[in-house]
Amino acid sequence: MEEGSVQQAHVHAPPEGFLRKHVFSLDHKVIGKQYYGLALVAVFTGMILSWLMRIHMVWPTAKIPLLEHLSSAGAPGGVITPEYYLSLMTMHGTLMVFFVLTNAPFAAFGNYFLPIQIGAEDMAFPRFNMMSFWVTFTAWVVLMLAFFIPDGPPISGWTSYAPLSAVGKDAGPGMQYGMSLWGLSIAIFCIGSLLGALNFIATTLDLRAKGMTLMRMPLCTWAWFITSCIALLAFAVLLPACILLILDRHAGTSFYVPGGLVISDRLQPHSGGSPLLWQHLFWFFGHPEVYIAILPSMGIVSHILVNSMRKPLLSSKVVIYSMMSIGFLSYMVWGHHMFLSGMNPISALAFSFPTLTITIPATVLTLIWLGSLYGANIQINSASLFALGFISMFVAGGVSGFFLAQPSIDIYLHATYFVVGHFHMVMGVASLFGVFAGTYFWFPKMSGRMMSEPLGKLHFWITFIGTYCIFMPFHYLGLIGNVRRYQSFVDDFMAPYLGVHKFVTVVALITGAAQFLFLYNLIYSRFKGKPAPDNPWNATTLEWSIPSPPPWNNFGDRHPIVYHDPFQYGVKGSKGDYVMQDSPEQVVPASGD
């Protein structure tokens, strides 16, 4: 004990034993990888659910082998029932939004790289950090249980609108126990996310290395920090919303269920509740959640672009301020999800205005990325391709937001495939492109091995083209009047457009299959990939100043001192055209500039 050795001085002892090293680890890097693993399982589950939905939509009588064993009531003989289609849709949305888009870009990469990038040896509260993962994991287990109970998963969609979500079995299959599991799972998830956000904020504020001023933090650290502030507010509101839902369902209260409501020929034993209350509380969380998903990817993409362009962005400060104003504005726009809820037209206008305002910082960000790319000699690899793909998705999916933000247009487009196409591109795929870019970029650091570039590029092109082929037609289908959440369109006015749906289904199967290339690349490279040097991308930030993979205590007994901002590219340094953040050398502009 007396030696004052590094081991005992570290915030926690070096991990010993399998459980401490890999399961209940206090090490932020292991916890980050655990989050990544959970997100990976969730994303493939969610993707397979979407396959099942797409197949059922265009071939409603198709027999899907094995599905009968999962749910004999939901898929008798392997044929999906209309109700089971809704169950699959609910689980797809819930898994993707909570366990993928919140976990992967924010919790997984944030946990792994935020402490290293600011020169800390670990998160502020390692035990809370471990708890937040295992609480999130419990939430996932509770949610997945819904597949294996006779009742099946709920049919209410990921938004679980009251009153149907609050009345129990009268609302349909899955709405009794399945819905209860959903509510419990999301409540647990909120607790995990709150613990995580608390940790991120305290770490960023207090544990920065000497010289690491706020403005010297890498852009992705900034994005994680802003996201954690958003998450702290958002999940602190979703948790009460879930508590009220659980009480309505199990304690006979009437927060959400109005009086005199008859569902399935039964008068519901509730009185006076407000279904709109759920929508307000849910969307007060739900809209910021969109930015919880996309902001970390914006940060990751900016981080990677600077590195592949070998020059700073036009203005990194404006990037930071734009991300901040997006975070701030995200709390003023939740009502734009409720234009059709019967709200006062004046409040619709009041929500429409900040929604349109939010496009200003978003456009500023895009212009900074594009303006910086102009004339840049960008190095093309899997990471930078996905970063460029992110910008493309963000713009293509974001532009339709201009239309949806206006109440008069939204009345027509509400709950159509136009909305589905919009949020899948701008929130779902764009954010995932950030995750893919981050994976190809940081995998060498996380595993000590390089990923296969040819496979990565193939993965990019199939995914990029596939995504456009899937979600662009959605916009046109929505304009035709194709309502979302309907299980099939074989015998209504949509029948002539079934060909479009068939095309989308086929492309979805191909694009989904390409994701297994990614999975193969990930697993193969983990064991057989080319060994990675400490700094394969000649990057400036602190994570590249330590070995790949990093030791348990990150910097060993070294306390990094930061001398520069992370944008010292295109300069003359001792190692090349860059100077690392912790390098004391003077920055000299490269000759010829």
Place this chain on the structure above:
Amino acid sequence: MSSTIASVNSQTNALPPPKRASAQAALVYERQERVSSSGIWVGVFAITMSFAAFTSALFVREGTTDWGHLELPSVLYINTLVLLMSTLTLESARRALAAGPFGNIEGTRKASAWVMITLLLGLAFCAGQFHAWQELRAEGIYLATNPNSSFFYLLTFLHALHVFVGILVLVYLAGRLMASHTTFRRSLFDNTAIYWHFMGGLWVYLLLLCRMKL
């Protein structure tokens, strides 16, 4: 850098010698102090946000047809007094500890007495809240009886739950102080005090809210 270590060392006077001997350990100690104090404020902010959400739910629900009136049990006012007294006693404990160098015998003895009193007052508050619920139940007013009672039980229960978490930490601190151990972190004490004061303030807010709206 060296001045930080020196000041930290003076704070950790009473720590057992092996720990004091290590400058590295002192750095870790100082780091923990800093993050705990940010952590508690962030936590307080999150709890505030949750109760703000419940408040807005109450305002929405207030506008509906079956909203009535709930006569608050009078024991609540005694409870309020008890809880406010407990924040004063915990503050006395904190000041007794802060008066001398951390871990001095005199301060520790005083502090442990004050913490014990705080603990008793905290338990009395919880018992009092329980009594208030019993009183309402005796009148036939349950959680689901009407929206007013739903909000009353919900808000008071969640607040009591938070107070109970505070009590658990106080039990730990009291145990450490009584056994003349001073190996807990100073920040743990200060932050428990912040949390406890916040619980007092939150309760006054909830009482006013219940009185004016329910």
